[in-house]
Every structure is written in structure tokens, then in C-alpha cells.
Amino acid sequence: MEIIYMLIPLALVLVALIIWFFLWSVRSGQFDDLEGPAHRILMDDDGIGSGKEAKPEKES
Numbered sequence: 001m002e003i004i005y006m007l008i009p010l011a012l013v014l015v016a017l018i019i020w021f022f023l024w025s026v027r028s029g030q031f032d033d034l035e036g037p038a039h040r041i042l043m044d045d046d047g048i049g050s051g052k053e054a055k056p057e058k059e060s
Helices: 003-027 036-040
Strands: none
Touching: none
């Protein structure tokens, strides 16, 4: 029964830490753009026709 006196405050501290981390992540913008990184990987600018292809060297 004495263990409950230790577990209740420990649980309250753990819940307070979880709430603090959640609020910190919301304020720092972690949840602002949830779909952007998923779409950005599909729109690769390094593909064919982007002008970044290797040019053949001129023969002298």
C-alpha cells in the first residue's frame, strides 16, 4: 500500500512532463505543416530536364 504514495506523485510528474513536451512542440511549429514534407519528396527538382544534368565535355 505504501507504493501507491510513491506512484501517484510519479504519475503526476510524468503527465506534467508529457503535457509540457506537447505544448512545446505545438508552439515550436512541429504540427504546422503535416503534409508538406510528404509531398516535397515526390516533387524532386533534380530530375531530367531540370537543367542540372551533366554536360558533355568539349573535345579540343
